[in-house]
Structure formats: structure tokens, C-alpha cells
Amino acid sequence: MQTFHPRHFAIVPAAGSGSRMGADKPKQYLPLLGRPLIHHALAVLCATPEIDKVFVVLSVGDAEWARHDWSALGPKLVPLFCGGATRADSVLAGLRAISGEAAQSDWVLVHDAARPCLASWHIDKLIRELAHDEVGGLLAVPVADTLKQADAQRHVQRTVPRDSLWQAQTPQMFRYVMLRRALESAHDVTDEASAVEAAGLRPRLIEGDTTNLKVTYPLDLHLAEWILQNRDK
Ligand SMILES: Nc1ccn([C@@H]2O[C@H](COP(=O)(O)OP(=O)(O)OP(=O)(O)O)[C@@H](O)[C@H]2O)c(=O)n1
Numbered sequence: 001m002q003t004f005h006p007r008h009f010a011i012v013p014a015a016g017s018g019s020r021m022g023a024d025k026p027k028q029y030l031p032l033l034g035r036p037l038i039h040h041a042l043a044v045l046c047a048t049p050e051i052d053k054v055f056v057v058l059s060v061g062d063a064e065w066a067r068h069d070w071s072a073l074g075p076k077l078v079p080l081f082c083g084g085a086t087r088a089d090s091v092l093a094g095l096r097a098i099s100g101e102a103a104q105s106d107w108v109l110v111h112d113a114a115r116p117c118l119a120s121w122h123i124d125k126l127i128r129e130l131a132h133d134e135v136g137g138l139l140a141v142p143v144a145d146t147l148k149q150a151d152a153q154r155h156v157q158r159t160v161p162r163d164s165l166w167q168a169q170t171p172q173m174f175r176y177v178m179l180r181r182a183l184e185s186a187h188d189v190t191d192e193a194s195a196v197e198a199a200g201l202r203p204r205l206i207e208g209d210t211t212n213l214k215v216t217y218p219l220d221l222h223l224a225e226w227i228l229q230n231r232d233k
């Protein structure tokens with residue numbers, strides 16, 4: 001009997017403006033250890049043997065991409081100038097753009113360009129632990145701090161029980177057809193998993209670690225630099 005081997009594709013949403021960073025260019029192009037921030041996650045994804053292609057979803061008018069030489073990352077890397085108004089719009093545009101490449105049951109790993117400290121073990125663990133999952137899932141970390149819910153005056157309304165709370169990260173990994181249909185049906189979702197949840201399904205949480213931070217504010221860039229410089233020591 002023929003064994004079925006689904007392919008794995010990465011989609012990297014990189015069409016944001018980085019407004020919370022307050023820099024003079026979108027944060028995915030800010031320098032990080034001598035390379036554009038986006039380079040670091042792209043290099044890890046392109047170096048992953050199981051991943052067949054890495055599609056980067058850039059804004060339609062992105063003129064920065066062409067100013068850099070990406071050839072060292074190899075032939076897997078494919079820029080798509082089809083980003084949308086929201087992150088979900090960009091991911092959905094990317095899915096539609098690869099419809100001729102991806103089979104319905106191929107896996108798609110969606111990873112934020114803004115998470116430059118992605119490590120190969122993060123990807124390996126996600127692919128391995130979800131390989132036979134009916135739904136798919138995402139990297140996440142258990143909440144470590146006590147969480148407070150605030151009122152309109154920023155006074156504590158209540159302490160939120162944290163024992164079952166996790167912080168979602170990326171990559172988030174789902175089958176092509178499931179993810180595309182979920183995003184086409186969803187409204188106002190912040191991540192791929194919430195679109196799949198809205199379809200009544202239960203993504204699995206795969207424990208990563210806090211080094212896979214999202215660079216959102218200026219301080220995060222310094223944290224990312226320290227992580228990349230010290231991780232393997
Ligand atoms: N319309 C958008 C908005 C965001 N993203 C991408 O989604 C990832 C996570 O989003 P976020 O950290 O919010 O990035 P920005 O939207 O650029 O940041 P901000 O919200 O501060 O403007 C980033 O890699 C960003 O480039 C995207 O592809 N398309």
C-alpha cells in the first residue's frame with residue numbers, strides 16, 4: 001500500500017508596518033546582528049529539510065525586499081507581494097497564491113517574520129508532534145506571571161486563574177484546506193488557530209519556550225539580539 005507523505009510549506013507574514021516599534025522602516029527590515037530582522041527566521045525555515053518552500057508575504061508596494069541579497073537562503077525562498085490590511089488577510093492571500101503548489105492535505109506552517117529567534121528544534125518539535133494530529137496546532141508557552149483583569153480606570157477587577165492559560169506563538173501548523181477554509185470563514189481573528197477554533201476545532205498546544213519572542217516594541221529588539229548571540233552557548 002502506498003504511504004502518504006504530505007509536504008510542508010511555510011508562509012511568513014511580513015507585510016506589517018511595525019507601528020508599535022516606532023521605527024523609520026517596517027520592523028521586519030530593522031538591522032539585527034548585521035542582517036534584516038526577517039533574515040533570521042527565514043534562514044532557519046529554509047534550512048529545515050522537511051520544509052519544501054518558504055513563501056514570504058510582503059506588502060504589495062514593498063520596495064525594501066529587493067534591496068537585499070537573499071540568495072544565501074537558497075531556492076526554497078519565494079517572495080509574494082500580496083500582503084493585506086491585517087495579518088489574517090496577508091496569510092489568506094498567501095494561501096490563495098500557493099493554491100497551485102499546495103495539495104489540500106499538505107501542511108502549512110505560518111510563522112511571524114517578527115519572531116527572529118525561531119530555532120530548528122521549535123520547528124522539529126512542532127512537525128513531529130503534529131504529524132498525525134487530525135487538526136494541527138501551534139507553538140505556545142504556559143503563562144508564568146499572575147494575570148490581572150483591569151477596569152476602564154486600570155484598577156484590578158480580578159485576578160485571572162492562569163493554570164490553563166498559554167501564550168500563543170508561531171509557527172502555527174494546519175493542513176492547507178482546513179486553514180484556508182477557516183480563514184475564509186472567520187472574522188477579526190488574531191491568529192490562525194483562532195480561525196480554526198471558530199470552525200469548531202481544537203488545535204493542539206505544543207510547548208516551545210520564551211526565546212521565540214515576537215519583536216513588537218523597541219526593547220524586544222535588544223532581547224532578540226541577546227538571545228541569538230547567547231542561545232547556543
Ligand atoms: N497587515 C499585516 C500585518 C502584520 N503582518 C505580519 O504579521 C506579523 C505579526 O504582526 P505584528 O507583530 O502585529 O506586526 P505589525 O502589524 O507590523 O506591528 P504593529 O501591530 O505594531 O503595527 C509580522 O511579521 C507582520 O509583518 C502582515 O503580514 N500583514
Ligand SMILES: C[C@](O)(CO)[C@H](O)COP(=O)(O)O
Pocket residue numbers: 087112167168169170190191192214
Ligand atoms: C500570531 C501571534 O504571534 C500569536 O501570538 C499574534 O497573535 C500576532 O499578533 P500581532 O498583533 O499581529 O502581532
